[in-house]
Amino acid sequence: MSADTAHAADHHGDVEVDALDLADELPGSGGVATPDVAEYATRLGDDALILSQQLGWWISRAPELEEDLALGNIALDLLGHARALLRYAGTASERSEDDLAYWRDEPDFRCCWVVQQPNGDFGDTIARQLIVSAYQVELYDALTDSTDAGLRAIAEKAVREVSYHRDHAVQWTRRLAGGTEESRRRITRALTDLWPYVEELFVDDDLSDRLGDAAPRPSALREGFDTTIDAVFAEAELERPQVKPAMAQGRLGRHTSHLGYILAEMQWLARRHPGATW
Numbered sequence: 001m002s003a004d005t006a007h008a009a010d011h012h013g014d015v016e017v018d019a020l021d022l023a024d025e026l027p028g029s030g031g032v033a034t035p036d037v038a039e040y041a042t043r044l045g046d047d048a049l050i051l052s053q054q055l056g057w058w059i060s061r062a063p064e065l066e067e068d069l070a071l072g073n074i075a076l077d078l079l080g081h082a083r084a085l086l087r088y089a090g091t092a093s094e095r096s097e098d099d100l101a102y103w104r105d106e107p108d109f110r111c112c113w114v115v116q117q118p119n120g121d122f123g124d125t126i127a128r129q130l131i132v133s134a135y136q137v138e139l140y141d142a143l144t145d146s147t148d149a150g151l152r153a154i155a156e157k158a159v160r161e162v163s164y165h166r167d168h169a170v171q172w173t174r175r176l177a178g179g180t181e182e183s184r185r186r187i188t189r190a191l192t193d194l195w196p197y198v199e200e201l202f203v204d205d206d207l208s209d210r211l212g213d214a215a216p217r218p219s220a221l222r223e224g225f226d227t228t229i230d231a232v233f234a235e236a237e238l239e240r241p242q243v244k245p246a247m248a249q250g251r252l253g254r255h256t257s258h259l260g261y262i263l264a265e266m267q268w269l270a271r272r273h274p275g276a277t278w
Contacts, residue, residue: 031091036210037148038092039110042100043251044139045085046111049101050259051132052078053266054119063122070168074129077161081154088150102270106253106260113248114197116258123186126172127194130232133166135201138224142216151214170232177236192241199245201225 033041055075062068087097114132119125140162143155176187202222208215233240270276 031088031150033088033092033148033150035092036207037151037214038089039207040211040215041085041089041151041154043110043112045082045089045100046109047115047132048078048085049082050109050111050262051115051128052076052082053262054115054128055125057119058125067122071125074165074168077165081158081161084154084157088154098270102267106255106263108253109255109259109263110251110253111255111259112197112200112250113246113256114194114201116250116256116262117194117197118258120190121186123176123183123190124193126169126176127187127190129165129169130173130191130229131194131198131201133162133169134225134228135221136162137166137228138221139216141224142221146214147212148214166228170228173232173238174236177238188238191238192243195241195243196246197248200248200250203251205251 052075055071055078058071059068059075062071082101083097086100090096090100114128117124117128137159140155140159143151144159146152146155173187176183178184202218202225204217204219208217229240232238
């Protein structure tokens with residue numbers, strides 16, 4: 001077992017269960033989110049839910065057994081974040097986490113476009129993980145200062161986990177860039193293909209204004225993200241992709257064609273057997 005895998009297994013056992021149980025322990029005024037906080041929590045919860053669903057595909061398909069474990073544990077961490085965030089979001093409309101996960105249609109989801117991109121090969125998945133985890137570290141670190149007790153509690157748990165996710169993605173980016181000619185070609189291509197979706201993560205909107213000190217402005221997270229990415233690219237001798245941003249509008253419920261297929265796979269059992277428990 002590699003050091004990375006041991007870290008993944010140990011990390012999973014200690015922290016991920018806390019994330020799954022966190023939504024039962026939300027502090028504050030009855031643990032009820034305001035409508036604006038609920039909308040914001042839905043965005044973050046949808047990001048985590050869709051990326052978790054995507055990573056689950058790699059179990060039994062990763063290039064080595066250690067990665068089956070590592071990617072599976074990362075997926076479970078993200079599922080824990082999604083459960084806590086969606087359960088908190090649902091308090092504003094008296095909906096459960098399952099209602100929000102399984103009984104919304106495509107236009108009702110608020111996930112960013114980058115998490116919807118196909119798994120592709122291992123390089124594509126690592127490039128996506130590098131982008132998302134570098135963003136989430138900045139996001140949850142900033143949310144530990146939120147004036148909203150529910151968001152702050154979730155962030156205090158999540159920031160420890162996404163720091164591991166980022167380290168995992170950074171190490172693999174370096175390995176692929178510094179490996180064979182083919183592995184370097186693939187990680188370079190993957191980063192170039194995914195880079196148009198980065199800008200969406202840092203766009204301010206009306207919700208940013210309404211949230212005030214409850215959440216950081218997305219644009220304020222860009223500097224920390226760029227610092228991390230620039231350091232990784234410098235060490236891996238990679239160049240920042242020079243591509244135009246995509247006209248991504250996932251926060252408005254306008255999605256890529258990929259999301260429908262992801263939701264169909266994720267939701268079919270709940271919709272086929274409504275109300276079933278197991």
